[in-house]
Amino acid sequence: MKVVVLGAGVVGIATAWHLADQGHEVTVIDRRMGPGLETSFANGGQISPSHAEPWANPATLKSLPGWLLREDAPLVFRWRADADLWRFGLRFLANCTRAAARRNTERAWRLARYSLDGMKAIRAAEGFAYDEASRGILHVFEDPKGFDAAGRHAAELDRTLGIPHQVMSPAECVAHEPALAPVQTRLAGGVLSPIDEQGDARLFTANLAERVAAKGGRLLYGRSVEALETGGDRVTAVRLDMGTRIEADAVVAAMGSFTPLLLRR
Template sequence: MKVLVLGSGVVGVTSAYYLAMQGHEVTVVDRQPSPAMETSYGNAGQVSFGFSSPWAAPGIPQKAVKWMFQEHAPLKIQPRMDPTMARFMMQMFNNCTAERYAVNKERMVRVAEYSRACINELRDATGIRYEDRQRGLLQLFRSDSQVEAIAKDMKVLAQCGVRHTLLNAEEIKNVEPALMRVPGKFVGGLHLPDDQTGDCHLFTNRLADYCRDRLGVEFRFNVEIQRLKRQGDRIDGVITSAGELTADAYVVCMGSFSPFLVKDLDIRLPIYPVKGYSLTVPVTDDGGAPQSTVMDETFKVAISRFDDRIRVGGTAELASYDLSLLEKRRATISMVVHDVFPEGGDVAKAEFWAGLRPMTPDSTPIIGGTKYSNLWLNTGHGTLGWTMSCGSGHLLADLMAGRRPAIDPNGLDIGRYAA
């Protein structure tokens, strides 16, 4: 089968890999000059299977009001007359119940845990390296109330068989020795030993090279994807800046821009861009830097270790498709990395970046078919695109081939929004 994958971020390239591994003739199309140049370029660097949690959680609406008046809040909203933003926020707040949180958390962990097995197999099979480390993630708590609140997540992790350990203030230093330099700052942490770190941009590019050189995948860059042509219940082609492209099947992996492509097909994708920022900081003191990934629960900022760099990612900003770099957002993530690892890196020399995370109201990606028999979706992964990319790519390839997938796909496709 000839397949067109639309988008060359980490989700598009992993989808192409698994489709090609099943023997399909795959072409990847993207407007950028190379893979992973948008959301996958400067993400937080964490591959956080056990940390897969919905942004929509009990108490978030009340917290969102408080965060509006805090300088270093994890969520910021840029007020504007945008009915799409208003609809997204309403849908998100409707998911902020204990019942919906449990359902969404299970779906996310289901995909993420499968993705853990898939990326491990992929790394062994391809031999690619991407400054990766398999040393786990440490979620840091600054208050006893945060420790108490994590109990519901630990229950879901246990049900899904995810290894985890709740650590006290002394035990966290055994996982991240540099925390000994900031005594009294944290009351404890949740350690997820099977989580990983690495450079997503490097991973995606090296996997793309493997797909092209070893699996025969064609990549067409600098090609603007304009619209889909339909004929009855099938897609007939893709109109691009390079002309019309045709295939037997089409896969939409365009992140925050996916809704625009399928809107004329009467498919409403409830995906909204949630802007995130990152700093890439050169390491100056190995002993004062993280050895893997830590997540500061208070500020929702992740700090990950590459070979000689620290990637700091955080802030969720609802600002439509605006990619401007706001210095006040830089101040927040700079403050956090300096507060947690004050001697680890030179923040003054950091690269500042922003990207658009394709978020769904329930934080779960949309993976599966549509009402068009040859149109497929793999999009809406939010902050966990890299974490879930291998699992969602493998799942999609199995579904497209009519194979029985390794995990239950129930609740993962666009059908859950049918109502």
């Protein structure tokens, strides 16, 4: 198949790699002059399937009234006349029930594990470095009540969904991360997500883009998508700036927050 991937971030380039590895004819398009130069450029670098729980959950709903007027809140709401924002807000609130949060966590967990397996497949096949580390992600707590609540919640996720966590004493936290030694006496404990990883998303994306090209993929940088052409129930071509038109059997939109803006046209 001729597949066009829109977006050369970590998701788009990883998608292109898997497609090229399966023998498809792949073209990647990005408006920047190289891969991984927008969302993938300087993000947190976490590969964290254990953190699959959505923000829309009962705990968030309970805290939301106190957050609405705070600029330093975990979730900041900007009051403005934006129909899309208000529709999203209503859907968000509707998903803050216990049943919806559990359902969404389970779905996100399955997808996150699938994504992690895909990462491992790339790493095994290509073997390049991207400042990776596979020591898990450790959350530490100074407040005993917060630590107890986090420990109970971690145990529930482990028991009900199989999401692995380890509740650790202050000494165990320091053994896992020696840099915490100066503050050990202030710690109540920690919760470790052992299967989580870290890495440089931009470096990973840049290295993987080279492998996509080596597999025969075409990388078009500095080009903007103007429109999608459709026929029947599928996209048949992508129209770029400067009058370029690329026919496709399938199109993958991996443009982050710009994806819905394009698909609505």
